[in-house]
Amino acid sequence: MGRIVKLGAGAEFDLIRRFTAADDALPPEVMVGPGDDAAVLQGGWVISTDMAVEDVHFRRSWISDEEIGWRAGAAAISDLAAMGAMPVAVLLSVAAPRGGSVDLAAVNAGVRAVALAHGAPVVGGDVSHSPGPLVLDVVVVGRTLWPVQRDGAEPGDDVWVTGTLGASAAAVRSWEAGGEPNAELRRSFAAPRPRVDEARALVERELVDAMIDISDGLAGDAGHLAAASGVAITLEEDRIPVAAAAVEALGPEGAFDAALHGGDDYELCFVTDPGVIDSAYFAARFGVQVTRVGYVSEGSGVWLQGPDGSRTRLERGGFDHWEGVASPEPGAS
């Protein structure tokens, strides 16, 4: 089965690392610099920015202008969730095509709705016309006294995910094939719900060693955790919670690929000491399934373990949409 069309973030990670020179001295006000889901400033302020580009991350024929705003806002807020932070404020920059075809009030209403649903007003931003596609950049500011980074996974830890995976990528696949996804798939793409409350519940109980949100697909994002922590992560094939609607749309093999490599699920992948998570608690309090999907061991990379116990190393997941974009030489920055 072919690769799911991946409009999402993809191989941006390395480029961002090169963008943000890790060797620049950080002033005392900066507690966590480049390389995590968000930067952390003195006092527990967490800040991140997330871009959504028409015809790269979404198409305007797929979802409404308000949904475009919600989705971009949710993706940005998801980075705060990944740090265990509470959203405080949002800023919205928009480059809008000339000609009036985009309803900026609706885009703004979507961002504002998802921000306010998580307690954060929109406190600023910028707006420009553009000769090109609609581009949104959503800046999120949050706060936490215990920022969860990517680098705390230790051999012996369990690896978990919230929710189910693959529905959003299945929706994209339906649209790209000229069809229309069913309501459930469509909602996964158009109206994702960032896992802020679930993340806070984990952090407040001091249960999490490392965490990331799944924007690039489970394989790729688990890979970021493994790389940052200097460990190997093994995903157990028959434990991965593939969305039933994705299976219905793509068949089991396609849905599994979507769950592993498709983006835009905005669920959390988190790492804990073994045996500390009570999944019934999450089901009861948040109505959300949490699933242990694998384990941490010494080594490196992300591995897929079949039902027979055999392990295969996964290549970097995700469609590299950076082909053809000039990128700095490794280490240049």
Next chain:
Amino acid sequence: MGRIVKLGAGAEFDLIRRFTAADDALPPEVMVGPGDDAAVLQGGWVISTDMAVEDVHFRRSWISDEEIGWRAGAAAISDLAAMGAMPVAVLLSVAAPRGGSVDLAAVNAGVRAVALAHGAPVVGGDVSHSPGPLVLDVVVVGRTLWPVQRDGAEPGDDVWVTGTLGASAAAVRSWEAGGEPNAELRRSFAAPRPRVDEARALVERELVDAMIDISDGLAGDAGHLAAASGVAITLEEDRIPVAAAAVEALGPEGAFDAALHGGDDYELCFVTDPGVIDSAYFAARFGVQVTRVGYVSEGSGVWLQGPDGSRTRLERGGFDHWEGVASPEPGAS
């Protein structure tokens, strides 16, 4: 003389105000919300975001990729200066055209250079390819215990500007006419220097009642101060410090128009009690001219006072590049 071509921010202000619903309740962590140069969070954190769009704010045939980065970073940092804040950290989002024609390492190097020159490392960001033009969104985080807002101007106050005005707009005019600006004009556009140190010196001496950076032209930005403070501002025609190089390029009338209505000077316009500014101090310490350009009185709007003492109300300055972009109904948001 025709209107200076204005690629700058223009009439974005009203749209941002509508974007950011001033009637949303602000949580206790947000001290200053929508409507100023930047938002202010508890603890004196100041945050702003500024977008630069190819063929709207700049053309790639005019300046290098590194200059594009510097200029976008400087414009964003200028908003911190306008609040009297010290830069702490910068985040950079980039949407880059496919095909490799943009050197992202150079763009990043430009942003990083201007950020580090003001003490702020680049701590994060996002990057995507795009089917459209190069778009940068620069997020700046700063800090100050005394944020200077726009609403403190009082009748009887003096109105001042740093530096000279009109050179950046004159450079744009040269390029748009098919020529090449001289080195001084070019530098004004390509490598503006945000007035962070000058603003800090003003704030530390508690000299400033209100301040804004001049990104939309003196007339427009003085208009923002007047509107926020509920006063009238009168600019004295023969006191406005028109850049000599702009006069050389455009003649006195064209240069005056560029100074009044052209954008992208990134100087400061500030309001003080009468007689408190020692311009010799600024010349000696910063090598920067500061000029009293007018005064505050009761009323509203921005007025131009001729050498004979007659006053003319200025229409809103700036070229409205929002024509054709759907905008929300006033008050909608």
